[in-house]
Amino acid sequence: MKPRLVMFDMAGTTVFDRGGIARVMSDFFKEYGFEIPPGAFIPWMGSPPEFVVNRSLRRVGDDRAENPAFVAETVVKLDATLNAYFADEAIPVPGAMSVFSVLKQNGIFVVLDTCLNRHVADHILEKLKWKGGIIDWTVAGNEVNKPKPNPQMVFEAMKRFAVDNPAHVAKVGDTPNDLLMGNISGCGWVVGVTEGTHSREALMPYPHTHLVANINHLPALLLED
Incomplete structure (x- = not known):
């Protein structure tokens, strides 16, 4: 069958x-002053961007993880970063x-x-x-x-x-x-x-x-x- x-x-x-998206996400959060290694994002692959942003903020102890408006605003910026990445790397x-x-x-x-x-x-x-x-x-x-x-x-x-x-x-x-x-x-x-x-x-x-x-x-x- x-x-x-x-x-x-x-x-x-x-x-x-092969890890490109994880590296992009790591660089993205560096702009917020957060050091999150690319490997930390691998377990979150296949998860929605809202989840990734929330977990990233929690990882560094930023209480804005519980602020839906800030998470949504960050997702918009992350989406723009991913668009720029895929313009060259799709x-x-x-x-x-x-x-x-x-x-x-x-x-x-x-x-x-x-x-x-x-x-x-x-x-x-x-x-x-x-x-x-x-x-x-x-x-x-x-x-x-x-x-x-x-x-x-x-x-x-x-x-x-x-x-x-x-x-x-x-x-x-x-x-x-x-x-x-x-x-x-x-x-x-x-x-x-x-x-x-x-x-x-x-x-x-x-x-x-x-x-x-x-x-x-x-x-x-x-x-x-």
Whole structure:
């Protein structure tokens, strides 16, 4: 059996990221006078920017973490910083277009999900020229009430493409939140990618059906008889 729908995470899974976003976030908070090493952000990859800002402020003991207005203002600035980063660094994972094409040729819907906000996601999609039928749909973090690892993104995609059983969905991502979302929603395939932001060892403890180095392994995995 093959899936009817495959949901891919963006940064780290289909969009190249070997720690670049974490370094950008570290540099961003230096402007506030906070020294947070890039490695501190890795466990937060796959989380919404509001969460990242809140946890960063808590880490340095800044009580503005509990100030929603300040957090929201900081998220706007962080989004602008990420937009500037992706203007130069939005690079597809090698083979991504081919993987999308093979899946679509086999009648499988291709969806991208991200905890980044919509305008950042659109900036990446435009840079990569992934609009206009390359993929079927995208869902961003600020378009759902509960982002990863809550299953709402999966259920929204299922509703959009009339997939009535999550067992017919494959969730693919490079973070623990991706694997948790796939597991909680009951996806038939929960595939961790180990060449993104998290290693095989880091993803191993989280629920999954498969771990692969990168998405180029997916057609053989998902289309096998």
